[in-house]
Amino acid sequence: MSPAETVAETLKSRRNILLLNHEAPDGDCLGSTLALAKALWARGQRATVGSSDGVPEMYRFLPSIDRVVTAIPEGETFDTVVFMECSVPERAGRLAAHAAGVPLRVNIDHHVSNTGYGDLVLWDVDAAAVAEVVYPIVRILHPRPDADTATCLLTALMTDTGSFHYTSVTPRSFQLAAELMGAGASPAGVFRQVYENRSAASVRLLGRALSGLTLSDDGRVAWTSVTQAMLRETGAAMEEEGIHVSLRGMGGVRAHVIAEAMGGGGHAAAAGFTAKAPLDEVIRRTLTVVRRELGAAAP
């Protein structure tokens, strides 16, 4: 049996499964836990999708998103926990406590940072999205995924590949997209919901951010910032506290190395961290770490 078959066949006989998203869940994690849960529900199995941090506004269009819970009813116990994209169990946040004493822990991920914990580990760093890892399981549990399940997986795939343009994309990513469209998912629909459903205020805010782009003298680093004052002036809202720093790297620069040095994480192409310090100081400290990484990835 392939590892995916082992996980799928094992899940078939479990009585109550908890599927956990990581903190600050993204589209790949939410779409993949939901798709897996829907395949289990379609078989009449009991499964709960948990997200300690709830669901960001941009993903509230996902089918069955109302069934994602932020708390577990008192007294409910599970015989299986599936950790989705959690490098360590604690990445699931507050709800990770419900994994204590659970006899079967399944660890599904595609990030290099995963620590390999759990009784069953499905870990494929060549997958552009964890949806590519989850799809074979879904297909075994529910051989003909419905359009809603396909939409969950396509959202996962599109959001984790920037609509198929990250370096992580492989022919498998496109083959999966073709199959999900065949099952009724719409790339245009997903894109509109995730990326084009923004208010005029948020577009103006993006404009303000881009207008303020700063370039380093050697042209290798570009940055900008969004301040509370800009939020007020454009009438935009943001769901964050402190200073959230988002990094994008290319040409051999490892964004996650920079983010990790600042207490965050991510991929080489995209990473981030949160800081609690004055903006100028965060920029200055970040640029110092960026310089160090640029030295390691000399052009």
Added chain:
Amino acid sequence: MSPAETVAETLKSRRNILLLNHEAPDGDCLGSTLALAKALWARGQRATVGSSDGVPEMYRFLPSIDRVVTAIPEGETFDTVVFMECSVPERAGRLAAHAAGVPLRVNIDHHVSNTGYGDLVLWDVDAAAVAEVVYPIVRILHPRPDADTATCLLTALMTDTGSFHYTSVTPRSFQLAAELMGAGASPAGVFRQVYENRSAASVRLLGRALSGLTLSDDGRVAWTSVTQAMLRETGAAMEEEGIHVSLRGMGGVRAHVIAEAMGGGGHAAAAGFTAKAPLDEVIRRTLTVVRRELGAAAP
């Protein structure tokens, strides 16, 4: 034989082929004419790629782009002309004159506006990009396309689908992308060249444009503008004269109907036109036509 087979088998025996792009060529047109030319060249056939308006800066990374000509040497004659994405032969611009008297005219397109002229017509309005129409011909002429040919076709496909998110995308689009990746094309590489290779000045200009977003009272129309003053202030350059209006439509609104009323053309999702009048007047007149189309596509 399928229509693509007929075109491919016919081209095999032609002695000198002129492949014409439409005026203001886009990535789909340039990538598709180049891919077809490269398949012919690989067979040792003589073929010339012509573009009356040359090649926009963003597409100059395309393999063999240096072989795209804006003029035909005096005295050169062709036995075949391939019109790529030209609704009428005149859409090829100045170079269309070289089609006069040519015994075989091939018309390849995926736009609804094509008038069906020519001796051989390959016209598929279900194709998300003309690359999907051209690929089967390329495969017959040159069964194992090289990485450069695949890059031309992937650029065509990605630029005409907004990196796979337009409503025109079908499973065929993704299957083609998977095959082109298998042949050595890189979606990340194409995306970086086409979309991420912009100067800081042009990013700041985009920021200025987005900051100035205006929304109609009913929230159904949003618009902004880029002026010569903004170009000067941000240090950005633009390759256009007059006022170029770019339209995007969704929810049943037909952008090409608006553009056609103003003397331009395009698709329902994306269309455009050029105007020579003061900016305020162009905005006012355009909004009037937009209102009419919104009435036709009442929500």
